[in-house]
Amino acid sequence: MDYIFDTGSELGTHHLDHLGKLLNRPTAWVLERVGLRLDMRCLELGAGNGSIANWLAGRTHEVVAVDIDTSQLNDVAPGVQVIRHDLRDGLPVQGPFDLIHARLLLVHLPEREQLLGRLVDALAAGGWLVLGDLTDRPLQTLAVPEPADQDLWDKMLHLSHNVVSPARGLSWTWARETAGRMTAAGLVDVDVMEYSQSRRQRRLPAAPKPQ
Numbered sequence: 001m002d003y004i005f006d007t008g009s010e011l012g013t014h015h016l017d018h019l020g021k022l023l024n025r026p027t028a029w030v031l032e033r034v035g036l037r038l039d040m041r042c043l044e045l046g047a048g049n050g051s052i053a054n055w056l057a058g059r060t061h062e063v064v065a066v067d068i069d070t071s072q073l074n075d076v077a078p079g080v081q082v083i084r085h086d087l088r089d090g091l092p093v094q095g096p097f098d099l100i101h102a103r104l105l106l107v108h109l110p111e112r113e114q115l116l117g118r119l120v121d122a123l124a125a126g127g128w129l130v131l132g133d134l135t136d137r138p139l140q141t142l143a144v145p146e147p148a149d150q151d152l153w154d155k156m157l158h159l160s161h162n163v164v165s166p167a168r169g170l171s172w173t174w175a176r177e178t179a180g181r182m183t184a185a186g187l188v189d190v191d192v193m194e195y196s197q198s199r200r201q202r203r204l205p206a207a208p209k210p211q
């Protein structure tokens with residue numbers, strides 16, 4: 001089953017840009033807590049536009065950034081090695097890695113459990129696996145300009161969560177299962193952080209009427 005979004009498209013650029021704006025701060029907070037060191041070898045999976053790979057590059061020894069579509073990874077920091085690869089086929093590089101990070105990747109892959117096993121095997125002794133994924137917590141509106149906007153939102157959410165996503169292999173329960181799976185795979189010091197934030201939406205200017 002193929003990934004639901006088109007990473008290389010113009011919309012893909014906006015998508016990844018917004019993910020970075022929303023999530024890079026909490027991601028950095030989590031990564032800093034594992035204790036980054038300048039001798040660390042890091043693997044960044046589903047690297048997107050490389051914002052986290054670049055951030056790690058200034059703080060660690062080596063970063064390997066892997067994505068099935070590397071078209072948004074043209075301009076990476078020195079020290080980041082980019083590999084185009086489908087992670088459903090396993091890892092394209094040999095471990096061990098001191099840090100493996102994957103944000104919003106495993107939630108999309110039906111092969112997530114096999115991949116988790118491979119990630120655990122690729123960790124160095126004392127290494128860290130940091131996974132970030134979407135939970136099934138409902139996304140609620142806090143304010144809507146008009147009741148019709150609420151209807152539109154409900155329809156969009158229904159289609160996204162209940163129709164399109166499951167049909168494309170996305171799991172809404174995986175994020176809640178991850179800590180248990182990590183523990184079952186033999187990892188220790190497993191920690192969970194849940195993060196949410198309100199999002200401001202601006203109404204787009206109305207399209208010009210045809211003459």
Ligand SMILES: C[S@@+](CC[C@H](N)C(=O)[O-])C[C@H]1O[C@@H](n2cnc3c(N)ncnc32)[C@H](O)[C@@H]1O
Nearest residue numbers: 003007019046047048067068086087088103104
């Ligand atoms: C939702 S985006 C997240 C990007 C980035 N991790 C972030 O949080 O900003 C998922 C990323 O995983 C990549 N991806 C999806 N399926 C993949 C696969 N089978 N193998 C490797 N990368 C994949 C996509 O191209 C995309 O860049």
